[in-house]
Amino acid sequence: MIPAVPGVVTGDEIAATAASIAAVQLPDGGVPWPEGHVDAWNHVECLMAMTAAGLREASARGWEWLRRHQRADGSWPMKVLNGEPLEDRGESNHAAYVAVGVWHDLLVTGDEAFAREMWPTVGRALDFVTGLQTRRGEIVWEASPGSYALLTGCSSVYQGLRCGVRLAERLGDPRPDWELAADRLGHVLREHPEAFADKSRFSMDWYYPVLGGALRGDRALRRLDDDWDRFAVAGLGIRCVSDQPWVTGAESCELVLTLDAVGDDDRALKVFTEMQHLRHPGGGYWTGWQFVNERHFPNERSAYTAAAVILAADALSRTTPANGVFRDAGGFAEDRASDDCGCQRAASPA
Known part of the structure; x- marks a missing residue:
C-alpha cells in the first residue's frame, strides 16, 4: 500500500511523486540533485522514498550505485558527477545514512537476504564514521585536518549509528562499539552545544537533534517551541534559514x-498541509518559495524534496512497516559522558 494522508495527498498522488524521483534517476542508478551531481545522503533518502512507494526495482539500482562508489575507507565522495568524483572529500553523515536506508528497506520489504548483501557496505561506512569520533564524543564532518563537527550532521549520524546497531543485532553480528559511539555522541548532542560549529541560522540545526533521536520528551518539545516563530511561516511551511524569506519543502x-517523532500530531499535519503549495501538477515538488518576491527559488523541482514528502506522508499515515524509522530513533540506551567532556569532573566534589 502506498502512503496517503486523507484530505492532503492521495495514494495516487504519492505514487506520482515517487515516479518523479524515478524519472530523474540516472542510467547508472544514481539519483541526482537538479544540478546533476549525486551525493550519498540525498541519494539514500530518495531510495527510501521509492521503496516506501513500492518502486523496488529503481531503489535496487540505487543501492548498486552505492556499492559501486563506496571507497576502501568506507566513505563516498561528497559529490559524484558523470560517475566520477566532483568533490573527493567524504562526509561522516553521508556514510552513516546508508545504515538508515538499509534498515528502512528491511523494515519495508522484510528482505533479509538483501540486508545481508548490503551488510559489508554498512559495516565499512559506520567504521569510517566512528573513526572520526573525538575524545569528547562528537564526530567531525569529514576526514581532513582541521575538520570540525556539525550539529545537524552529528544528529543524522546518531540516527545512522542507532539503525546500524539494530541492523547488526537483526543479522546476528552485534557491534557494541557502534552502540558505545552512539551513546557518547548522544551525550554531546544533548549537553555540549560548544562542540559544534555555529550554524544556528539554519532551521536544520533547530530540529535535527530531535529528528535524529538524540532529544525526546519535554526537552525536545521545548526546543521546538523556543524557535518556532523564528522558522515557521504560517500557511507556507518552514524557512531554510532564519534571515531569509524563503520556505523549503524538504x-x-x-x-x-x-513533530511526528515527539507526538505533536496536530502541528505535524498542519505543516504538511501548508507545504503542499509547492506541489507541481506532475507529482514533483518545487524546492522552495521566496515569499517576498513570490517566486519559486531556486527554479527547480528536486528529487530530495519529493523524497521528504513521501517519508513524511508515510510517518503521518502509519502505512509501511518503516513508518517509525525516525520516531523510533529516540530509543537510546545510555547517556555516556566521556572523561574528556568535562561533565564527570564538573560533578565531582570541589
Whole structure:
C-alpha cells in the first residue's frame, strides 16, 4: 500500500511523486540533485522514498550505485558527477545514512537476504564514521585536518549509528562499539552545544537533534517551541534559514517527521498541509518559495524534496512497516559522558 494522508495527498498522488524521483534517476542508478551531481545522503533518502512507494526495482539500482562508489575507507565522495568524483572529500553523515536506508528497506520489504548483501557496505561506512569520533564524543564532518563537527550532521549520524546497531543485532553480528559511539555522541548532542560549529541560522540545526533521536520528551518539545516563530511561516511551511524569506519543502517535511517523532500530531499535519503549495501538477515538488518576491527559488523541482514528502506522508499515515524509522530513533540506551567532556569532573566534589 502506498502512503496517503486523507484530505492532503492521495495514494495516487504519492505514487506520482515517487515516479518523479524515478524519472530523474540516472542510467547508472544514481539519483541526482537538479544540478546533476549525486551525493550519498540525498541519494539514500530518495531510495527510501521509492521503496516506501513500492518502486523496488529503481531503489535496487540505487543501492548498486552505492556499492559501486563506496571507497576502501568506507566513505563516498561528497559529490559524484558523470560517475566520477566532483568533490573527493567524504562526509561522516553521508556514510552513516546508508545504515538508515538499509534498515528502512528491511523494515519495508522484510528482505533479509538483501540486508545481508548490503551488510559489508554498512559495516565499512559506520567504521569510517566512528573513526572520526573525538575524545569528547562528537564526530567531525569529514576526514581532513582541521575538520570540525556539525550539529545537524552529528544528529543524522546518531540516527545512522542507532539503525546500524539494530541492523547488526537483526543479522546476528552485534557491534557494541557502534552502540558505545552512539551513546557518547548522544551525550554531546544533548549537553555540549560548544562542540559544534555555529550554524544556528539554519532551521536544520533547530530540529535535527530531535529528528535524529538524540532529544525526546519535554526537552525536545521545548526546543521546538523556543524557535518556532523564528522558522515557521504560517500557511507556507518552514524557512531554510532564519534571515531569509524563503520556505523549503524538504525542511518543512523533515520538521513534519520531527513533530511526528515527539507526538505533536496536530502541528505535524498542519505543516504538511501548508507545504503542499509547492506541489507541481506532475507529482514533483518545487524546492522552495521566496515569499517576498513570490517566486519559486531556486527554479527547480528536486528529487530530495519529493523524497521528504513521501517519508513524511508515510510517518503521518502509519502505512509501511518503516513508518517509525525516525520516531523510533529516540530509543537510546545510555547517556555516556566521556572523561574528556568535562561533565564527570564538573560533578565531582570541589
